[in-house]
Amino acid sequence: MTEKTIEDLDLHAYVDGLLDDDPGRKAAVEAYLRHSPEAMHRVEDFKTQNAALQKAFGPRIADPVPQRLYDALDVPPRQRSQRVALRAAAMTAALFAAGLTGWMAGLGVNQDRMISKAVDQSYQQFAAAPSADTPKPAPGIGAFQAVDPRMATGETSIGLHAPDLSQAGYRLTQERQVSTSGTDMVRLDYDAAGAAGMAHSASSTREHGFSLFLAPRWSPDPDGVKAAERDGVSIVYWLEGPYISTLVTRMPQAEAERTAAAVREAMAAERRQPVPSGGPAFDTPTPPPSPIQPSTGQATAPAAQPLMDAVPLQINSESVQH
Amino acid sequence: MHETKWLIAREIPRLRRYALTLADSPAAADDLVQDTLERALRKRHLWQGRGSMRSWLYRILFNVFVNQKPRRHRRQNELDIEDAPATAIAPTQEQAAACRDIADALRRLPVEQRAAIALVGLEGLPYDEAAAALGVPVGTLRSRLSRGREQLRHLYSESGEIPHLRRVK
Numbered sequence: 001m002t003e004k005t006i007e008d009l010d011l012h013a014y015v016d017g018l019l020d021d022d023p024g025r026k027a028a029v030e031a032y033l034r035h036s037p038e039a040m041h042r043v044e045d046f047k048t049q050n051a052a053l054q055k056a057f058g059p060r061i062a063d064p065v066p067q068r069l070y071d072a073l074d075v076p077p078r079q080r081s082q083r084v085a086l087r088a089a090a091m092t093a094a095l096f097a098a099g100l101t102g103w104m105a106g107l108g109v110n111q112d113r114m115i116s117k118a119v120d121q122s123y124q125q126f127a128a129a130p131s132a133d134t135p136k137p138a139p140g141i142g143a144f145q146a147v148d149p150r151m152a153t154g155e156t157s158i159g160l161h162a163p164d165l166s167q168a169g170y171r172l173t174q175e176r177q178v179s180t181s182g183t184d185m186v187r188l189d190y191d192a193a194g195a196a197g198m199a200h201s202a203s204s205t206r207e208h209g210f211s212l213f214l215a216p217r218w219s220p221d222p223d224g225v226k227a228a229e230r231d232g233v234s235i236v237y238w239l240e241g242p243y244i245s246t247l248v249t250r251m252p253q254a255e256a257e258r259t260a261a262a263v264r265e266a267m268a269a270e271r272r273q274p275v276p277s278g279g280p281a282f283d284t285p286t287p288p289p290s291p292i293q294p295s296t297g298q299a300t301a302p303a304a305q306p307l308m309d310a311v312p313l314q315i316n317s318e319s320v321q322h
Numbered sequence: 323m324h325e326t327k328w329l330i331a332r333e334i335p336r337l338r339r340y341a342l343t344l345a346d347s348p349a350a351a352d353d354l355v356q357d358t359l360e361r362a363l364r365k366r367h368l369w370q371g372r373g374s375m376r377s378w379l380y381r382i383l384f385n386v387f388v389n390q391k392p393r394r395h396r397r398q399n400e401l402d403i404e405d406a407p408a409t410a411i412a413p414t415q416e417q418a419a420a421c422r423d424i425a426d427a428l429r430r431l432p433v434e435q436r437a438a439i440a441l442v443g444l445e446g447l448p449y450d451e452a453a454a455a456l457g458v459p460v461g462t463l464r465s466r467l468s469r470g471r472e473q474l475r476h477l478y479s480e481s482g483e484i485p486h487l488r489r490v491k
């Protein structure tokens with residue numbers, strides 16, 4: 001063996017200790033290194049990298065393992081299949097709900113943290129600015145486009161639809177995008193006037209109206225309805241489709257939960273509606289054809305009006321990655 | 323069945339550590355491991371006791387990670403590993419800022435190079451097993467290892483000093 005036969009792979013193998021069982025070749029590499037300062041420098045750098053990796057990640061092997069990982073091995077195959085089916089069903093429903101573009105479930109999301117932030121900020125937004133008193137002229141079903149900024153090329157978007165709650169006695173009065181400290185949401189204010197024949201006044205709006213906050217989420221698993229109360233404000237939140245939905249109101253808790261049930265039913269009805277045309281698109285930066293005409297604000301479908309025209313919904317990367 | 327599950331469970335700590343080098347956060351790493359475990363259990367008949375359980379699981383984990391990763395991210399940062407000239411993946415001046423944190427520097431590498439370095443330098447797999455875990459020939463593993471380590475020389479400085487910029491090719 002001569003020094004000329006020493007290859008790059010030998011240097012890496014030397015660094016990785018893979019020549020320890022081959023003293024002859026190891027000696028040849030060491031001889032080569034003695035005559036090649038540049039190669040020696042590289043080898044030393046590689047060794048430093050390995051040592052740093054071991055220092056940074058090595059001890060992590062002793063971290064306690066979350067029980068859910070062991071549980072993953074104990075779930076009977078049938079239950080896993082059902083879970084996969086549910087996940088697929090949720091994904092399909094959400095894709096239909098997306099309508100304009102689509103929604104893709106992502107990875108790396110701490111959903112509990114996202115929910116907590118969404119609920120907190122929904123409450124803060126509501127407390128800072130209660131529901132609008134002035135009805136929005138001719139409110140109705142609408143849609144806007146939310147773009148996940150992680151998709152820097154704009155390939156993937158989330159479509160959101162404001163639920164039509166006229167049958168439940170609520171009408172949309174205002175919609176807006178709200179953004180505070182890392183979580184961007186869409187806020188939809190409803191008042192209690194309309195189909196149910198409730199008296200409409202500013203005070204009744206405050207007492208019987210509510211605000212619905214929709215934040216995107218990146219996990220398709222549905223979750224149950226949960227309720228909370230803070231300083232006389234009732235909060236009901238749930239996870240369905242691609243949204244974390246939070247209903248905030250000054251109604252009593254029981255009434256808030258009934259209203260939330262009506263909202264969920266309306267949103268489910270929205271999801272069941274067929275995709276207008278084209279289906280979900282993942283690879284186009286522009287929205288596919290839809291009943292909404294963003295440029296004119298006029299709807300081609302009778303009940304549809306745009307809420308916002310492709311409003312980019314900026315999602316803080318921290319909120320979806322930790 | 324019970325024996326296979328037992329063998330898989332013994333590898334969970336290592337899978338978590340490997341996943342940490344790939345995913346963006348510990349929570350994402352655990353999600354990745356969970357998906358890997360579920361897939362391994364569904365596909366356990368494919369292992370059949372041949373080869374190393376660890377390497378087989380590493381391979382599943384990497385495939386799950388790559389398949390679930392958003393397409394745009396791969397397009398932006400992680401393509402052309404084998405074919406692109408070295409200068410095409412050499413770090414930019416901005417990227418070449420010194421990283422005291424090896425984990426941070428590692429994350430700046432294309433995922434294929436990151437995985438190769440993690441499997442060899444951290445998990446201590448022989449080259450043939452690491453190549454099998456990535457589903458590539460040993461020569462490809464060597465290429466990824468070599469390119470990745472060269473990039474790390476630019477990106478990582480243990481002392482925190484800005485590394486000397488070298489021409490890659």
